[in-house]
Amino acid sequence: MNTANRIKSVTLGGVITIEELVAIARFNATVEFSETYKARVKAARELVEKWTREKRVMYGITTGFGILCDKLISPEETSLLQKNVIEASATSIGEPYTVEQSRAVMVAVLQNLGSGYSGVRLEVLEMYREFLNRGLAPWAPREGSVGYLCTEAHLARTLYGAGKMYYRGQLMDASEALKLAGLKPISLESKEGLSLISGTSSPTALATLALYDMLKASKAADIIGSMTLEVSRGQLPAFDERVSKVRPHRHQAETAANVRRLLSGSPFSASAQGHHLQDPLSLRGIPQLHGAAKKTLDDAKMTLEVELNSCSDNPFVWPDISEPDIISSCNCDASYVGLAMDSSCIAATMLAKMSERRNTHMIDGNMSGYPWFLVKQPGLNCGMMVPQYSQAAILNDMKILSAPATVDSIPTCGNQEDYVSMGYNAAKKAVTVAEKLESVLAYELLSVFAAHQFIEEGVKPGKAAKALLKEMSLHIPALDKDMFFHPYICYLKEFIHSGEILAIAEEAVGELF
Incomplete structure (x- = not known):
């Protein structure tokens, strides 16, 4: 088995190993995106934006979530829908993730959404990459997830400056942590809130x-x-x-x-x-x-x-x-x-x-x-x-x-x-x-x-x-x-x-x- 602490940098875009995830999460290896990674993310995003403009019926993009998928959402409300689902899903409680665990979940999210089949903007994924490389780790309580949504939502809130984050080991408001790290909050657009909390990222990371x-x-x-x-x-x-x-x-x-x-x-x-x-x-x-x-x-x-x-x-x-x-x-x-x-x-x-x-x-x-x-x-x-x-x-x-x-x-x-x-x-x-x-x-x-x-x-x-x-x-x-x-x-x-x-x-x- 390769020793994770010997890996200093990981480029996402191809197949990664569990040792490489641990290298990033535990030993602070830096993260880069390959040109292939960037290109496939952009290609999928272009389709989501095109279909949103065309008012195509798409689950969680132009509809509500779960059993509310028969409720249509107007194009003007798509961004609000994405923030709403993040806020409403951040319901986990209890002891928080360690910094290592928070970092691991972000890596798994980058792999999931960077596959070229998700449709989020590259700017969103760049934020998580910057978190990893600049010593930022979102605070998230770990109890109360059935496999998705809840803990990931706590992590995602920090993208727009809500919640709390560890910055170089110190816990503080996310807005302050972003400022100290030289980053600005971003707004979420169509599909992005749902994508950030969907999938098997947290169970896979842990x-x-x-x-x-x-x-x-x-x-x-x-x-x-x-x-x-x-x-x-x-x-x-x-x-x-x-x-x-x-x-x-x-x-x-x-x-x-x-x-x-x-x-x-x-x-x-x-x-x-x-x-x-x-x-x-x-x-x-x-x-x-x-x-x-x-x-x-x-x-x-x-x-x-x-x-x-x-x-x-x-x-x-x-x-x-x-x-x-x-x-x-x-x-x-x-x-x-x-x-x-x-x-x-x-x-x-x-x-x-x-x-x-x-x-x-x-x-x-x-x-x-x-x-x-x-x-x-x-x-x-x-x-x-x-x-x-x-x-x-x-x-x-x-x-x-x-x-x-x-x-x-x-x-x-x-x-x-x-x-x-x-x-x-x-x-x-x-x-x-x-x-x-x-x-x-x-x-x-x-x-x-x-x-x-x-x-x-x-x-x-x-x-x-x-x-x-x-x-x-x-x-x-x-x-x-x-x-x-x-x-x-x-x-x-x-x-x-x-x-x-x-x-x-x-x-x-x-x-x-």
Whole structure:
């Protein structure tokens, strides 16, 4: 997987990847429009303006919205209609998007409306591009969307100077933020208000951020699981490539290869072979469970990259030279994103449930052969006892969040929208699940670090574990007695989230699958 923080600039106009969206949203890569992007936006806009002048009946342009689509709107009222729909749709409440999430949604909007099938003016899209490049992020509460309209409307209000924005990290009135950034508010014209809030932009954006972190965490799970296997004197025959040849799932074989590579040349692992016949499933089943989870995440990645490079506006413009048309359809439905993220939440939770079991194996003195809770003088000290309580609680949260959102449907819009995908909620909870997976893995890694104090003198871990333990020891003291563990857990979570754990491991043993 490409590292998003290495991408400094992204040009929209062709296919973009989830790494490129994350590069813009999280790492502030600059955004440019290709000449192709500009040309196709202008071509579609010319058609919308022509048909509006001709008083053609077009959903949401010369008609009302939803079940009110039989109400005709005069050409003189088309601009007011677009502002009205933005104002009336900004109904989401609760905690706001982070700056990163707000930026991600804007990128998804630029992809959606810049596809050449939407019909908005280039000037509108240039405003969002300038927001991204000048450090502006609209404030938008994230609760209360079924997949479109509500959160996007809060973002869109800032285009004409309403609402609030973050400017270089500071929250202020949008009008003031625009002024400080050297921008002037714009007015919306025919179709533009509807387009800005239609489509799958917000679920796709949140899903992309979540999936990027889940994919990184799945590799971190291989690394941490291998370190646990090593310190637990795990038996390597379960990872023999012949095992995967008789059950040829690609992701299983790749995970087993990762474990072999991570433990290759480990004196400690070599010395443990033949110590016992068979390990618990949480150790010997790493290729099987991790592999199944990675396949699900990879499937989700393919889905999101299609969605990220699609037009999900409604209605959309078909600028075919011989037969141009405007078509009302349902590409704004978020079922693809929702199902992908419901499945990804389950996959992430499965990675976490195995991590918790491996952790428990290490801290249980009857199973590991180490002192109870990996601490000297257990009884006087609790050691890794209570961190596992927190790990269990977070895993329980993940299990709750793994209940699928997309199986539900509550009709909206006077039953004009008599089915609703709920893909937004699937994507929204995936962001939380991804963060919790990193936390669960951090607790396991803390126990691995604690366990190494009991390794016999002169027995060395493999190259990857050695490099990781060396880095961790710069931030974590010897865990030989009770102390305030919280800052070390937070450090390890960020160690995983940032991808540093993966970078160090791959520096030691080469690129992992």
